[in-house]
Amino acid sequence: MRDVAIVGAGMVPFGKYQDKTLADIAWPAVKQAVEDAGIKKTEIEATYCGTALGGMMAGQRILKKLGITGLPIINIENACSSSSTAFREAWITVAAGIYDAVLVIGVEKLTKFGGGTLPLEKEDWEVSHGLVMPALYAMRARRYMHEYGLTENDIADVSVKARKHGVWNEDAQFRKEVTREEVLASRPVADPLKLFHCCPSGDGAAAVVICSAEKAKQYSAKPIRVIGSEINSGKYMTGYRDMTSPKITLRGAKQLYEEAGIGPEDVDLAEVHDAFAIAELLYYEALGFCAKGDAAKLLADGETSVGGKIPVNPSGGLLSKGHPIGSTGVAQIVEIVRQLRGQCGQRQVEDAKVGLTHCTGGGVSGFDHGVCSIHLFAR
Amino acid sequence: MSEELQEALNLAGDAVTTDSDGAVRLVGSECGDCQKNVFPPSDVCPECMSENLSPIKLSAEGKLYSWSVVHAAPKGWNLPFIAAYVDLPEDVRVFAHIVDADPDTLEMEMSVKAQIATLGSDESGAPFESFAFTPVQKGDS
Numbered sequence A: 001m002r003d004v005a006i007v008g009a010g011m012v013p014f015g016k017y018q019d020k021t022l023a024d025i026a027w028p029a030v031k032q033a034v035e036d037a038g039i040k041k042t043e044i045e046a047t048y049c050g051t052a053l054g055g056m057m058a059g060q061r062i063l064k065k066l067g068i069t070g071l072p073i074i075n076i077e078n079a080c081s082s083s084s085t086a087f088r089e090a091w092i093t094v095a096a097g098i099y100d101a102v103l104v105i106g107v108e109k110l111t112k113f114g115g116g117t118l119p120l121e122k123e124d125w126e127v128s129h130g131l132v133m134p135a136l137y138a139m140r141a142r143r144y145m146h147e148y149g150l151t152e153n154d155i156a157d158v159s160v161k162a163r164k165h166g167v168w169n170e171d172a173q174f175r176k177e178v179t180r181e182e183v184l185a186s187r188p189v190a191d192p193l194k195l196f197h198c199c200p201s202g203d204g205a206a207a208v209v210i211c212s213a214e215k216a217k218q219y220s221a222k223p224i225r226v227i228g229s230e231i232n233s234g235k236y237m238t239g240y241r242d243m244t245s246p247k248i249t250l251r252g253a254k255q256l257y258e259e260a261g262i263g264p265e266d267v268d269l270a271e272v273h274d275a276f277a278i279a280e281l282l283y284y285e286a287l288g289f290c291a292k293g294d295a296a297k298l299l300a301d302g303e304t305s306v307g308g309k310i311p312v313n314p315s316g317g318l319l320s321k322g323h324p325i326g327s328t329g330v331a332q333i334v335e336i337v338r339q340l341r342g343q344c345g346q347r348q349v350e351d352a353k354v355g356l357t358h359c360t361g362g363g364v365s366g367f368d369h370g371v372c373s374i375h376l377f378a379r
Numbered sequence B: 001m002s003e004e005l006q007e008a009l010n011l012a013g014d015a016v017t018t019d020s021d022g023a024v025r026l027v028g029s030e031c032g033d034c035q036k037n038v039f040p041p042s043d044v045c046p047e048c049m050s051e052n053l054s055p056i057k058l059s060a061e062g063k064l065y066s067w068s069v070v071h072a073a074p075k076g077w078n079l080p081f082i083a084a085y086v087d088l089p090e091d092v093r094v095f096a097h098i099v100d101a102d103p104d105t106l107e108m109e110m111s112v113k114a115q116i117a118t119l120g121s122d123e124s125g126a127p128f129e130s131f132a133f134t135p136v137q138k139g140d141s
Helices: A022-037 A058-066 A082-095 A133-148 A152-166 A180-185 A213-219 A247-260 A277-286 A295-300 A317-321 A325-341 B003-007
Strands: A004-011 A046-050 A073-076 A101-109 A188-190 A203-212 A224-233 A269-271 A354-361 A371-378 B016-018 B024-031 B053-057 B061-070 B081-088 B092-098 B111-121 B127-135
Touching: A004 A022, A004 A082, A004 A213, A004 A325, A022 A058, A022 A101, A022 A203, A046 A058, A046 A082, A046 A325, A058 A073, A058 A101, A073 A082, A082 A101, A082 A203, A082 A224, A082 A325, A082 A354, A082 A371, A101 A325, A133 A188, A133 A277, A133 B061, A133 B081, A152 A180, A152 A277, A152 A295, A152 A317, A188 B061, A203 A213, A203 A325, A224 A247, A224 A325, A247 A277, A247 A354, A247 A371, A269 A325, A277 A295, A325 A354, A325 A371, B024 B092, B024 B111, B061 B092, B061 B127, B081 B111, B092 B111
Parallel strands: A046 A073, A046 A101, A269 A354, B092 B127
Antiparallel strands: A004 A203, A004 A224, A101 A203, A224 A371, A354 A371, B016 B024, B024 B053, B061 B081, B061 B111, B081 B092, B111 B127
């Protein structure tokens, strides 16, 4: 396997673009990534495009706008992990020596559904009985509160931290701080989760260009190396499951750290899948940033804020940026690239050398998550 | 099975039945080869891939694992509702609504029992129903 590096990154600010087509939302992100890489569009040998609800051939619809056509364009659906999966698949082709330069896109337009909770597959048994994503995370939260003494204040503080970081990110939807009291006073969605515990919906796109590490030197003085790539599906279970422990993330993180030859203590910052505030706390533990049951303390000590030991979601996370689901995986990677390059201004994590992205996808009963993809990057 | 109950089963289909004493029972599948239980019913065993499955009536009572009072859901559901996971003794976890309960009185691991309940209504306004669980009152079972 060859070493792989990211040479270009781009994204459009996440927001509400009801009046734009999916292609019109996405092409500026792609153009930005290609220009950032300084690569000729004709040098791109393949494209992997992740979208969950964008409809058929999203990649072709986007790339015809920029005339990047006549190459393999592969569209990938894997719920909220669609574009982290696309990145992983693209990485495999470059690492295996099949292609030298590949474009990865993540895109979603959720405003076409008119708001509300994420539309899930109605053939699923639990969905057919009223399961919605906030309820699933709320049940995780309640069980964790019961077993580990977590409080509603602790969960609210995740949103407070996320919004604080979001103020510094011009690509985030929410750029205003909130207080714990405002979080707790926001309208109930799925008790104990309130509106401000939930990521906003929205539209968005992100893109990166990856190359073999050898070729990357041609394009970038500061290529960002991919030092680990991992994907897993959840294990289907019909009976008891401990909902306080996201096993798919635990398994994936263990595998990834082994592959990369580093440990959680070597990670300088992480972008994790905080679709709901409780999730971020569970992932501190699953990714090894703290021991089981210690997540609230890690947050309260400021260790996961910019300036702390292991800043998590310096971008503001999904809670500030929003979660146009198919775009999220690549958008997380764009943030890590910018952080490792030192381009993040006020939210810059000082001397960041190693970054992690973590993206899950759910909505199918019997799984903790249907998919989880984790990546490690280094400068 | 009574006429009334048949009308009530539109969401759960074959996955629910009633005993002669009126107790509502969920129906899953039991694998004839590895004895794994699954719910809802399936034609194939997720453990050993056997197709030798037969219906199994699951216990009417289970334990509440977690719950949430849901205020946001697609059109049709009666809001708010209490969503829950209930663990049945046959090592089957069931997603269900909790009905006829004050959410403030719910407790982890409390006993709940199956019943039929109206959960919402379709676009024409016709109610839809399915199984749900309700807390077992002391001295009840």
